[in-house]
Amino acid sequence: xxxxxxxxxxxxxxxxxxxxxxxxxxxxxxxxxxxxxxxxxxxxxxxxxxxxxxxxxxxxxxxxxxxxxxxxxxxxxxxxxxxxxxxxxxxxxxxx
Numbered sequence: 001x002x003x004x005x006x007x008x009x010x011x012x013x014x015x016x017x018x019x020x021x022x023x024x025x026x027x028x029x030x031x032x033x034x035x036x037x038x039x040x041x042x043x044x045x046x047x048x049x050x051x052x053x054x055x056x057x058x059x060x061x062x063x064x065x066x067x068x069x070x071x072x073x074x075x076x077x078x079x080x081x082x083x084x085x086x087x088x089x090x091x092x093x094x095x096x
Contacts, residue, residue: 002027012037017054020064028058029065047076 002025003018019030032054038046051072053065 019055020061022058026057027055029053029061030055030057031068049076 001018002021003016005014005016007013007015014033014035016033016035017030018033019027022028030053031051033049033051035047035049038048040046049072051068056062056065
């Protein structure tokens with residue numbers, strides 16, 4: 001996989017492009033993602049992700065693109081499990 005960050009508005013918005021790379025490191029397709037985070041009255045955070053294909057560089061890309069929704073759903077479910085089980089990072093004092 002490869003990608004770029006295009007916009008970061010902490011803590012509410014992230015815009016990226018991502019895609020799969022072939023064995024030579026060339027992009028075979030590209031998705032544009034806009035992820036927004038919004039605090040909810042119950043203290044939880046609502047994550048909304050909008051994705052669209054912006055470029056297809058290889059005719060073989062279709063077999064990979066078809067699995068995008070399932071793969072992203074699985075990744076977000078794993079993230080939910082991590083978040084529900086406590087902080088992802090613990091603050092530690094910096095030492096030099």
